[in-house]
Amino acid sequence: MRKFVVLLILLLPLPVGAEWELALPGWQYSFPADHGNHPGFKTEWWYFTGNLGNKDGREFGYQLTFFRQGITPPKAAIPATSRFIARNIQFAHFAVADIGSGKFHFAQKLTRGAFGEAGFDEGEKVAWIDDWTCQLTGLHSFRLRAVGDGAEIDLALESEKDPVFHGREGVSQKAEGEGRASHYYSLTRLKTTGTITLPEGSFPVTGLSWFDHEWATNQLAAHQTGWDWFSLQFSDGSDLMIFQIRTSDGSRDPYSGGTFVAPDGTQTPVSNSAFALIPSGEWKSPRTGGRYPTRWKLGIPHLGISLEIDAAFEAQELALQPVAYWEGAIRATGSLGGQAASARGYLEMTGYGSPVVGMQAPPPAAP
Numbered sequence: 001m002r003k004f005v006v007l008l009i010l011l012l013p014l015p016v017g018a019e020w021e022l023a024l025p026g027w028q029y030s031f032p033a034d035h036g037n038h039p040g041f042k043t044e045w046w047y048f049t050g051n052l053g054n055k056d057g058r059e060f061g062y063q064l065t066f067f068r069q070g071i072t073p074p075k076a077a078i079p080a081t082s083r084f085i086a087r088n089i090q091f092a093h094f095a096v097a098d099i100g101s102g103k104f105h106f107a108q109k110l111t112r113g114a115f116g117e118a119g120f121d122e123g124e125k126v127a128w129i130d131d132w133t134c135q136l137t138g139l140h141s142f143r144l145r146a147v148g149d150g151a152e153i154d155l156a157l158e159s160e161k162d163p164v165f166h167g168r169e170g171v172s173q174k175a176e177g178e179g180r181a182s183h184y185y186s187l188t189r190l191k192t193t194g195t196i197t198l199p200e201g202s203f204p205v206t207g208l209s210w211f212d213h214e215w216a217t218n219q220l221a222a223h224q225t226g227w228d229w230f231s232l233q234f235s236d237g238s239d240l241m242i243f244q245i246r247t248s249d250g251s252r253d254p255y256s257g258g259t260f261v262a263p264d265g266t267q268t269p270v271s272n273s274a275f276a277l278i279p280s281g282e283w284k285s286p287r288t289g290g291r292y293p294t295r296w297k298l299g300i301p302h303l304g305i306s307l308e309i310d311a312a313f314e315a316q317e318l319a320l321q322p323v324a325y326w327e328g329a330i331r332a333t334g335s336l337g338g339q340a341a342s343a344r345g346y347l348e349m350t351g352y353g354s355p356v357v358g359m360q361a362p363p364p365a366a367p
Helices: 002-011
Strands: 043-053 059-070 088-098 103-111 118-122 125-129 132-138 141-148 151-159 171-173 181-198 201-216 224-234 239-247 257-261 267-270 276-284 291-300 305-311 317-319 324-336 339-349
Touching: 043 151, 043 181, 043 339, 059 125, 059 132, 059 151, 059 324, 088 118, 088 125, 088 141, 088 151, 088 181, 088 324, 103 141, 103 317, 141 181, 151 201, 181 224, 181 239, 201 224, 201 339, 224 291, 224 305, 224 324, 291 324, 305 339
Parallel strands: none
Antiparallel strands: 043 059, 043 201, 059 088, 088 103, 118 125, 125 132, 132 141, 141 151, 151 181, 171 181, 181 201, 224 239, 224 339, 239 257, 257 267, 276 291, 291 305, 305 324, 317 324, 324 339
């Protein structure tokens, strides 16, 4: 039932005269304010992933993402005041990958937030749904808590680098046309400590996390069917974000690209023409039937990057409703700048197990 309710809400027309803001050049980023909510935009997410381990060498991956999907813009008139009339749908996804055992725990929360059980920007809380929370503890530091499907995290994150702004001045163009973009920045290397709890016990862990924050309105075009997004943290202190948007004819959209971050924080854009990304193996989901490429070859010649990228294990699909997607820990080996290199990171693949919902612009109005 929830699947159809969410789909209906995402497809409802806006009230007459209502408008959302567009992601356009000229945004002046300011922190910690921009870690918070941007309700003038239709879609927003706070996305944390990380690769962690304990003193005995046991490895884990985790994801915690909070989403806001706008129903009506803040300035739009609504017909009545009621707890059951909401301007946003708020939902969150949580997953823990127990890499040694190949077990994948995942859960979802979904609510209108009508009774204060979910929200944004309350005191030090950036976002929360029930007992899943993202709390700001410093200029670029956070505390994350979540529990579900037999897994629990309680983690402290502190950034080792300044924010990285993707695209042109932090505006990441995703399709042709004004406003088909997102405001997009990352904290690419967050020192992480805390605890992961599984049915067999609690594990003190350390490692690195990655934080992406995007806000946008209808950033994808109708012919764009999904994306493959990679974050990599190299052992030498470098970081890389790269993504490709796939189109309905099977090609890669020219609005694909990424950013390379040197150990000293220097940022180098990576254009669509500057990288090659080739799938070399796949896994078929027994739940959705989606065929996910879980092995890749990545080349960025001008940076001296040549990598073989593999899933830490294949079964890391969040088989959720209304959207199923693969989000998991990855490992990479190869070369960087002419030297042997290794990296850990995360890979997100959408549009394989289900269509992308709520991201494309609506079709043009009839004349």
